[in-house]
Amino acid sequence: MLTINDLTYRLGDRLLFDKASVFLPGRSRAGFVGRNGAGKTTLFRLIAGEIAAESGNIALPARTRLGRVEQEAPGGPTKLVDFVLAADLERAALLSRAETAQDAHDIAEIQTRLADINAHSAPARAAAILHGLGFDAQAQQRPLSEFSGGWRMRVALAAVLFSAPDLLLLDEPTNYLDLEGTLWLVDYLARYPASVLVISHDRDLLDAVATHILHLERGRLMLYKGDYTAFEKQRREAAILAAKGAKKQEEQRKQLQEFVDRFRAKATKARQAQSRLKMLERMEPVAAIVDDSVLPIHLPSPEKPLSPPIIALEKASVGYDERVVLSRLSLSISNDDRIGLLGANGNGKSTFAKLLGGRLAPMAGNMVRAAKLEAGFFAQHQVDDLNENDTPYLVFSRLMPDAPEARVRARAAQTGFSGARADTKVAHLSGGEKARLLMGVTSFNAPHLLILDEPTNHLDIDSRAALIEAINDYEGAVVLVSHDRYLLEACADRLWLVAEGTVKPFDGDMDDYAKLVLSKAKAEEPKREPAPAAPAPEAPRRRDAGFLRRKLAAAEEKVEKFTGLLARVDEALAEPDAFSRNPQEASRLAAQREELAKALAVAEEQWLELASEAEAR
Numbered sequence: 001m002l003t004i005n006d007l008t009y010r011l012g013d014r015l016l017f018d019k020a021s022v023f024l025p026g027r028s029r030a031g032f033v034g035r036n037g038a039g040k041t042t043l044f045r046l047i048a049g050e051i052a053a054e055s056g057n058i059a060l061p062a063r064t065r066l067g068r069v070e071q072e073a074p075g076g077p078t079k080l081v082d083f084v085l086a087a088d089l090e091r092a093a094l095l096s097r098a099e100t101a102q103d104a105h106d107i108a109e110i111q112t113r114l115a116d117i118n119a120h121s122a123p124a125r126a127a128a129i130l131h132g133l134g135f136d137a138q139a140q141q142r143p144l145s146e147f148s149g150g151w152r153m154r155v156a157l158a159a160v161l162f163s164a165p166d167l168l169l170l171d172e173p174t175n176y177l178d179l180e181g182t183l184w185l186v187d188y189l190a191r192y193p194a195s196v197l198v199i200s201h202d203r204d205l206l207d208a209v210a211t212h213i214l215h216l217e218r219g220r221l222m223l224y225k226g227d228y229t230a231f232e233k234q235r236r237e238a239a240i241l242a243a244k245g246a247k248k249q250e251e252q253r254k255q256l257q258e259f260v261d262r263f264r265a266k267a268t269k270a271r272q273a274q275s276r277l278k279m280l281e282r283m284e285p286v287a288a289i290v291d292d293s294v295l296p297i298h299l300p301s302p303e304k305p306l307s308p309p310i311i312a313l314e315k316a317s318v319g320y321d322e323r324v325v326l327s328r329l330s331l332s333i334s335n336d337d338r339i340g341l342l343g344a345n346g347n348g349k350s351t352f353a354k355l356l357g358g359r360l361a362p363m364a365g366n367m368v369r370a371a372k373l374e375a376g377f378f379a380q381h382q383v384d385d386l387n388e389n390d391t392p393y394l395v396f397s398r399l400m401p402d403a404p405e406a407r408v409r410a411r412a413a414q415t416g417f418s419g420a421r422a423d424t425k426v427a428h429l430s431g432g433e434k435a436r437l438l439m440g441v442t443s444f445n446a447p448h449l450l451i452l453d454e455p456t457n458h459l460d461i462d463s464r465a466a467l468i469e470a471i472n473d474y475e476g477a478v479v480l481v482s483h484d485r486y487l488l489e490a491c492a493d494r495l496w497l498v499a500e501g502t503v504k505p506f507d508g509d510m511d512d513y514a515k516l517v518l519s520k521a522k523a524e525e526p527k528r529e530p531a532p533a534a535p536a537p538e539a540p541r542r543r544d545a546g547f548l549r550r551k552l553a554a555a556e557e558k559v560e561k562f563t564g565l566l567a568r569v570d571e572a573l574a575e576p577d578a579f580s581r582n583p584q585e586a587s588r589l590a591a592q593r594e595e596l597a598k599a600l601a602v603a604e605e606q607w608l609e610l611a612s613e614a615e616a617r
Contacts, residue, residue: 001026001064001195002047002167004221007056009039009046016042018219019056024212029189029196031206031228034216036432036460040199043216044068044169047197060167067165069173073152074144080155081140084126087159091119104561122162129158132184132521133177134345150176161188170198174205174483175457178345182483183517201461203228204485228461295416297439297466300446301475306370308334310448310477311356316365318355324363325351328502335448337477340492342506342513347498349481350453353377356479357451376447380454383434388427392417392437399444415440431458439467443474450474453481485510552610559604 002024009017016039024030032040045051047058048068060066074083086092094114101107114120130140133154144152153176160168170189174182182205189196189209197214200206206213206228213224213231224231309332317327325348333339333356341349354360357377358369392412400408412422416436426434435458443450452471456464468490471478480492488495488510495506495513506513 001028001061002197003059005057005059007046007058007221008054009042009051010054011039011042015219017053017056017221020216020219020221021056022214022221022223024195024197024214024223027193027195028212029192029209030198030212030214030223031210031231032197032199032214032216033201033206033228033231033461035462036430036458038216039219040216041171044171044197044199047167047169064167065163065165066167066169067160067163068169069153069156069160069171073149074156074159075152076145077143079141079143080130080135080147080158081123081126083144083155084130084159084162085122087163088117088122089163091117091122094119104558105565126158126162129161129188130155132181132188133158134181154181157185164194166194168192168194168196168198170196170200172199172201174200174202177483179342179483179485179488180344180517180521182485183514184521187518201456201459201464202484202486203461203464204489295436295466297416297436297463297470298414299439299443299450299470299474301473302374302446302448305335305475306373306448308332309368310335310370310373312366312368313362314366316355316362316367318351318360318362320351320360324501326355326498326502327364329355329362329365331496331503331505333449333477333479335477336475337479338471338491338493339477339479340488340495341479341481341498341503342495343498348501348503349498350379352498352503353379353451353453353479353481356449370448373449374445374447375449375451376442376445378439378442378450378452378455380457383431383438383458386426386434386438388425390426391423392440393422395437395441396444399441411440432460432463435459436463447476449477449479451479451481454483455480456482456484456487485514549614552614555606555610558606 002022004020004022007017007020008015032043034040042051046053047060048066078086091114094110094117097106098110098114101110118125127137127140131137134151135154135158144155147155157170157173157176160170173185177185182202186205186208189198189205196209198205198209208227210227211225213226213228215222215224215231215235224234226234311333313329313331316329317324318329319325329352341352343349351360354377355362355367357375359377361367392415393408396411396415397403397405397408400411403411409418409422412418416433417424426437429437435455439455442452450471455467459467464484464487468487471480471491478491480488482488495508495510496503497506497513508516
């Protein structure tokens with residue numbers, strides 16, 4: 001469906017695509033992966049026609065409808081459900097035409113097309129998508145302007161999904177979702193009936209959704225069949241084969257060079273030496289697949305563990321001012337716990353995290369914290385709050401005011417900012433680098449408890465793997481809030497559910513929770529509105545002669561019109577090359593003929609009824 005031929009594109013001095021070519025089959029769901037900054041979002045812009053390639057071309061079938069979430073969050077007084085409904089441009093245009101159409105043929109054509117695209121069920125479909133992404137019935141009737149940027153981006157995603165494009169382009173769609181919204185989206189995309197190309201660093205999404213993986217590396221595109229796990233396996237096998245091939249070739253080159261060096265000066269061997277020299281020149285080097293190095297993430301463990309429990313709650317409650325958000329909290333955390341917090345956004349996960357981190361005090365009940373307990377708190381919004389004029393060196397120098405420069409730079413290097421990178425302004429760091437910097441600040445004092453709220457946003461898959469390794473090596477307690485199911489499964493030993501105004505242990509694993517979320521979403525989905533029923537036939541009643549003549553004439557006119565339209569369609573379909581010349585148009589005419597035949601049958605029945613009544617007078 002998507003064909004890219006010899007694509008070349010530069011961004012400044014950087015060559016993002018170097019004669020890249022790939023063919024993406026129709027109805028495939030491809031995960032698009034590659035290092036941050038490699039050019040994935042740029043390719044989306046090229047496909048959408050927002051920017052032009054230096055050379056090469058991108059081809060899509062004629063009339064392919066593209067769907068892509070705009071980078072700017074929508075706003076204004078429009079209701080959420082109305083904004084989503086407006087994304088179906090054809091439906092909106094048909095409804096607008098229906099309001100002013102006078103011609104009977106136009107009316108019939110409009111109503112037929114509305115029936116074809118299931119327009120009557122559109123409000124229910126829009127509501128179901130919004131509900132799956134976290135908006136209840138009341139929220140759907142509120143204006144966009146009342147929601148934050150993150151929630152409005154969810155609405156933008158809902159609108160694109162509702163429009164059901166032929167090629168759906170999604171760029172990190174889970175960044176603005178909680179775990180529950182992510183689980184719903186994964187299930188939705190896995191059943192999407194058209195083509196999908198999704199940029200994502202979420203392994204669970206890529207494994208559950210992808211039929212192919214499109215890999216961007218060093219300016220080249222390579223398509224692999226299967227999910228992300230299959231892609232990783234194929235890459236490992238290719239790396240092993242490439243390394244073996246490169247080693248074998250190097251041995252061959254060494255032997256040839258030794259022969260040339262040894263016998264070049266001897267007249268009897270000169271011809272053979274010259275022949276081997278030509279072989280060396282013709283030998284194409286085998287490039288071993290070498291992944292760019294991923295710096296590890298270091299989370300220093302506490303020097304001395306505290307006696308458990310480090311936090312104990314008994315019938316505690318917490319909230320803001322006089323408003324209680326969570327109550328009946330009776331839980332405890334040990335010094336080596338790994339706890340994943342589950343629950344939809346708005347249920348109080350952040351409030352509970354602030355309570356554990358000492359940023360909120362309990363409003364009632366008891367909370368006992370171990371003496372000298374130190375907690376590190378990482379929240380995604382803090383990444384955006386970093387001072388853009390700071391550098392990693394300046395950030396750590398403030399945390400180490402009495403340390404010599406060499407020690408400060410060593411600490412910055414340990415976080416991933418060695419050499420000149422330590423003097424790079426925050427404004428010029430990538431999202432992943434900012435997250436690394438904040439992670440280093442959060443864990444600077446080797447806390448006994450780490451609270452990590454969405455730590456994987458902006459991290460690529462390899463950096464997420466490094467984070468998982470760091471968390472598992474860390475010897476303190478960890479509380480995780482994340483929409484990344486793979487991270488939770490790899491790191492959390494216990495799951496706590498934040499719901500219904502309290503926090504309780506969840507009896508089950510992530511598979512059980514996914515089933516719970518999806519079954520609940522399905523049960524709470526707004527019921528699909530039935531198609532409008534045909535009006536019940538009126539009871540026979542006496543009508544005056546003039547009224548009856550007018551109705552009979554109108555019925556005759558309608559029968560003649562539908563008969564004429566049907567004849568024209570039959571004439572077009574009867575042409576010998578009707579289907580071979582334009583199969584899509586022929587299929588449309590065939591469908592139109594069926595609808596016209598139904599309309600003609602109804603019109604004839606009405607005419608017969610009126611004619612019988614006229615004869616009976």
